[in-house]
Amino acid sequence: MARRKIVAGNWKMNKTPSEAVALVEELKPLVACEDVDVVFCVPAIDIVPVVEAAKGTNIAVGAENMYFEESGAYTGEIAPAMLVDAGVKYVILGHSERRGYFGETNEDVNKKMVKAFEHGLTPIMCCGESLEEREQGVTMDLVRQQVKVGFLGLTADQAKTAVIAYEPIWAIGTGKVATTEQAEEVCAGIRACIAEIYDEATAEAIRIQYGGSVSGSSAPELFAQADIDGGLVGGASLKADFGKIVNYK
Numbered sequence: 001m002a003r004r005k006i007v008a009g010n011w012k013m014n015k016t017p018s019e020a021v022a023l024v025e026e027l028k029p030l031v032a033c034e035d036v037d038v039v040f041c042v043p044a045i046d047i048v049p050v051v052e053a054a055k056g057t058n059i060a061v062g063a064e065n066m067y068f069e070e071s072g073a074y075t076g077e078i079a080p081a082m083l084v085d086a087g088v089k090y091v092i093l094g095h096s097e098r099r100g101y102f103g104e105t106n107e108d109v110n111k112k113m114v115k116a117f118e119h120g121l122t123p124i125m126c127c128g129e130s131l132e133e134r135e136q137g138v139t140m141d142l143v144r145q146q147v148k149v150g151f152l153g154l155t156a157d158q159a160k161t162a163v164i165a166y167e168p169i170w171a172i173g174t175g176k177v178a179t180t181e182q183a184e185e186v187c188a189g190i191r192a193c194i195a196e197i198y199d200e201a202t203a204e205a206i207r208i209q210y211g212g213s214v215s216g217s218s219a220p221e222l223f224a225q226a227d228i229d230g231g232l233v234g235g236a237s238l239k240a241d242f243g244k245i246v247n248y249k
């Protein structure tokens, strides 16, 4: 069975609550699409108003991060149950900005993956190499490590419903999209890695996105690749161009 495409916006640290509602109103008609899953991953403070503004549309709401504990003395963190109660369905985990600026490790990401599933949230787990790592030829080793550790302890049934976003760090926010061949090569490698950890059926079911400067013009070719099941979109998710990416066909 063909995998359903999933296009997720990652708003990062942009939009106040009132700006967020205005953006949802603007994008709502543009992202209407029956055969693609559309997700808006928004800052924590925007979640409640965005869930409200997206009611009755095809837009699912995601968080950009969460903590791996249930509750307690973790000042400033957001618990999985808080996200679920607010109407969140997806959560980005292990984005390279969190790994790079906030010191998140593969082990942290794994704990968050396990917690997300315990609470019925679908993780969008990010992986990807820096330019230096690509030039040294360790891209696939590194990405396999991120995926293998990230998925530790998860069952095949859980893995089947997860989303992995392959995002080369050098392509994020730089306007420098990976070539279609580079993106497909790593996404296919990730699928092969999932087949090794689990089995072919799991590898066939899991959805793998490409992320890094995706735009309305690059999406059609990227999303036509055998192992690319959509995109995780930063900059372009804040603009009307996001509608073009969703309706890439």
Ligand code: PGA
Residues within 6 Å of the ligand: 010, 167, 171, 172, 173, 174, 175, 211, 212, 213, 214, 232, 233, 234, 235, 236
């Ligand atoms: P970008 O960001 O589309 O602005 O490159 C992608 C991401 O970081 O998820």
